[in-house]
Amino acid sequence: MAMHSVAEMAASISANLKRIAQEKGQPLPVDLDNKDEVKAYMKANNDKHVGEWNQRLKRQKFDHVYKQSLWSGRTPIAFNFSSWDSSKQISKQNAEQLKQKAQQLAQQMLTPDDKPFNVMFEGSPGTGKTSLAIAMIDYVRHHGYRWGYIKHPDGAEKYKRYVDVLFLATDEMLELVYHSMDGDGQARNQLQQVVKFAKAADVLILDDFGTEGGMKGTIRPVHKTMQELMYDINNARFGKKYTIITTNNTVEELRVMYNVKLISRLIPTNAEHTLNFNGLTDVRSKML
Numbered sequence: 001m002a003m004h005s006v007a008e009m010a011a012s013i014s015a016n017l018k019r020i021a022q023e024k025g026q027p028l029p030v031d032l033d034n035k036d037e038v039k040a041y042m043k044a045n046n047d048k049h050v051g052e053w054n055q056r057l058k059r060q061k062f063d064h065v066y067k068q069s070l071w072s073g074r075t076p077i078a079f080n081f082s083s084w085d086s087s088k089q090i091s092k093q094n095a096e097q098l099k100q101k102a103q104q105l106a107q108q109m110l111t112p113d114d115k116p117f118n119v120m121f122e123g124s125p126g127t128g129k130t131s132l133a134i135a136m137i138d139y140v141r142h143h144g145y146r147w148g149y150i151k152h153p154d155g156a157e158k159y160k161r162y163v164d165v166l167f168l169a170t171d172e173m174l175e176l177v178y179h180s181m182d183g184d185g186q187a188r189n190q191l192q193q194v195v196k197f198a199k200a201a202d203v204l205i206l207d208d209f210g211t212e213g214g215m216k217g218t219i220r221p222v223h224k225t226m227q228e229l230m231y232d233i234n235n236a237r238f239g240k241k242y243t244i245i246t247t248n249n250t251v252e253e254l255r256v257m258y259n260v261k262l263i264s265r266l267i268p269t270n271a272e273h274t275l276n277f278n279g280l281t282d283v284r285s286k287m288l
């Protein structure tokens with residue numbers, strides 16, 4: 001309702017208070033003829049609501065983005081740096097170095113004034129790329145914060161919020177693309193949500209990037225819609241948010257699957273941001 005004068009606003013407040021008191025069967029909380037009392041009451045209640053809202057937002061933030069993650073086989077993975085066991089590798093030193101580098105990069109992601117960058121973990125299957133990437137987002141989730149802003153009638157309030165992280169299994173995302181094109185409304189909604197969160201998350205993992213382009217030897221361009229969505233996601237994030245890519249493919253192979261412009265923006269050019277797992281043992285096959 002548009003307000004035209006102080007008198008109209010006061011009348012509206014009085015009407016609201018009367019209605020609420022009547023609905024609740026309670027006496028009026030203030031004397032409506034006492035303007036100062038009414039003003040103080042409104043301010044106190046407004047502050048209370050803003051405070052509660054603020055608290056609620058802060059609590060929700062810890063999970064509400066991460067909960068939208070797309071996991072392979074719908075199974076979330078939990079992993080942190082202390083779960084990393086370098087003795088699983090023949091070259092213990094190599095495994096230890098990779099962990100340290102991943103830890104350093106995770107710490108850099110929490111340095112407020114750093115310009116966001118992308119990270120790539122490349123190498124053969126079962127060598128721990130996904131595990132270390134999850135350890136990184138676990139670290140930033142538990143150790144960092146970002147500033148958020150809440151607007152309210154008296155201006156804007158700055159508050160600390162959790163770092164939003166999202167895990168996106170690219171093969172699952174392609175499945176959603178296919179299902180939504182087949183007319184599956186639920187898949188379409190989920191895809192829309194995932195893309196929305198993938199654009200906005202402070203740190204995003206694109207896991208197993210390139211599996212959607214087929215097996216080695218039969219690599220082909222990825223479905224047009226998937227390419228477009230990846231392009232939109234990366235466009236929204238480039239230079240503003242951190243993206244961690246894990247892949248079994250070489251950059252040349254990724255260039256066959258996706259538009260070269262996307263690949264050149266997605267793949268880090270800084271050697272410090274690329275971790276190579278190729279010399280490592282396949283831990284997964286040893287567990288079977």
Ligand SMILES: Nc1ncnc2c1ncn2[C@@H]1O[C@H](COP(=O)(O)OP(=O)(O)OP(=O)(O)O)[C@@H](O)[C@H]1O
Nearest residue numbers: 083084085088124125126127128129130131283284
């Ligand atoms: N250093 C390690 N310490 C403890 N567990 C490990 C380590 N390396 C790998 N693993 C375990 O081995 C399995 C495979 O690891 P992970 O999924 O991270 O490999 P990956 O490199 O992502 O493989 P892919 O390329 O197939 O996706 C997981 O269960 C993981 O927890």
Ligand SMILES: [Mg+2]
Nearest residue numbers: 129130208246
């Ligand atoms: Mg993996």
